[in-house]
Each structure stands twice: as C-alpha cells, then as structure tokens.
Amino acid sequence: MTNNRVSAPVSIADLKALPGEPLYGETVRHFVRRTGLPVPYVDNQVVECLRYLYLVSTYPDRLAGLFLPVEQPIDEIWHYLILQTREYRTLCEAALPGRFFIEHRSMPYAHYRQAPGRAQVIEQALRWLPLYRDTFGAFGEHALPHWTMVRFLHDEMGLSLDDIALIGTGREG
Numbered sequence: 001m002t003n004n005r006v007s008a009p010v011s012i013a014d015l016k017a018l019p020g021e022p023l024y025g026e027t028v029r030h031f032v033r034r035t036g037l038p039v040p041y042v043d044n045q046v047v048e049c050l051r052y053l054y055l056v057s058t059y060p061d062r063l064a065g066l067f068l069p070v071e072q073p074i075d076e077i078w079h080y081l082i083l084q085t086r087e088y089r090t091l092c093e094a095a096l097p098g099r100f101f102i103e104h105r106s107m108p109y110a111h112y113r114q115a116p117g118r119a120q121v122i123e124q125a126l127r128w129l130p131l132y133r134d135t136f137g138a139f140g141e142h143a144l145p146h147w148t149m150v151r152f153l154h155d156e157m158g159l160s161l162d163d164i165a166l167i168g169t170g171r172e173g
Contacts, residue, residue: 009135010054010136012047015050015051015054016047016050018050018054018091018095019050019081019087019091023081023084023087026084027077027080028042028043028046030080031045031046031073031076031077031080035073044143044146045074045077045146046077048143048146048147049070051132051135051143052068052069052070052074052078053078053091053096053102054096054135055132055135056098056102057092057096057099058097058098058131058135059131060098060100062127062131063127063128066124066127067121067124069125069128069148069149070147070148071146071147071148078104079104082104089101125148126149128147129149129150129164129167129168132147133165133168138161138162138164139165141161144161150164153167
C-alpha cells in the first residue's frame with residue numbers, strides 16, 4: 001500500500017507514539033549516554049529519524065533506494081532501532097503507514113555518487129524536501145542540523161527555511 005499524500009501534518013507526538021514509549025525513551029536515553037548531548041537535542045534526532053522512516057514508509061515508490069538524506073547520527077539511531085528486532089518489525093509493519101519492513105543497506109556516499117550522474121544525485125536529494133514539508137510542515141531550526149540537503153541549502157547556499165519550504169511548490173524564488 002502506498003500513500004501519495006498525507007492530509008494533515010503528522011505531529012511530533014504522533015511520531016513519538018509510533019515505536020511506543022518504552023522504545024522511544026530507551027533510544028533517547030541510550031544516545032544521551034553515548035554522546036553526552038543534551039536530552040532535547042537527542043530527542044530531536046530521534047524524531048527526525050522517525051520522520052525519515054515515516055517518509056520511506058509513506059512514499060516507497062518515490063524514495064526507495066535513494067541515498068540517506070540525513071546525517072550520520074540519525075543513521076546510527078536507525079541502526080539502534082533495527083537492533084531491537086521485535087520492536088522494529090512492529091514499528092515498520094504495524095505502526096508506520098506503509099506497513100512493510102524497511103530494510104537498511106549501508107553504502108558510502110562516494111560509492112553512491114559514482115552510480116548516478118551529479119544531476120540525478122541532486123534531484124534525488126531534493127526529492128525529500130516537498131515530501132517532508134507536505135507530511136510534517138516546513139523544516140524548523142530543530143531539524144536543520146539533521147538533514148544534509150537542508151543544511152547545505154541553508155548554510156552553503158544562503159537559503160532561508162522559508163525559501164527551502166517553497167522548493168517543489170512552483171513558487172521558488
């Protein structure tokens with residue numbers, strides 16, 4: 001089953017409920033202990049990991065096989081969730097909208113970049129932006145450090161978060 005559009009923004013509370021409080025809280029505590037980062041920052045990382053999984057589950061036909069557009073710490077959170085095999089299977093097959101097991105395959109960016117051309121890599125990286133906006137609302141400051149393309153567009157290209165929110169709407173400046 002593939003949803004092509006989410007009707008209302010998915011809230012942070014809805015995302016946190018997907019894995020269930022025991023696994024969500026355990027994941028945050030694990031990464032606070034492991035990294036020494038403050039709880040609110042790690043909490044945002046776990047939310048962005050769940051947003052990534054939610055998007056893959058909602059739009060498999062458009063996102064399957066694309067390079068992971070989030071930073072390494074988000075990928076590490078995903079690895080941690082995968083290691084909780086029973087709960088991860090339930091998350092994928094019962095809680096996320098696509099109801100299928102989301103597999104993971106590690107591939108270094110340098111290797112991935114050699115397969116498609118540069119234009120295709122950019123198109124694929126940008127493909128996430130309108131889907132994220134339509135599903136969760138515009139990227140906020142809390143999400144900025146965790147999504148590679150958003151951070152690049154903001155920090156390196158000088159786009160505001162409002163400008164980034166317009167990508168894919170036909171109203172880009």
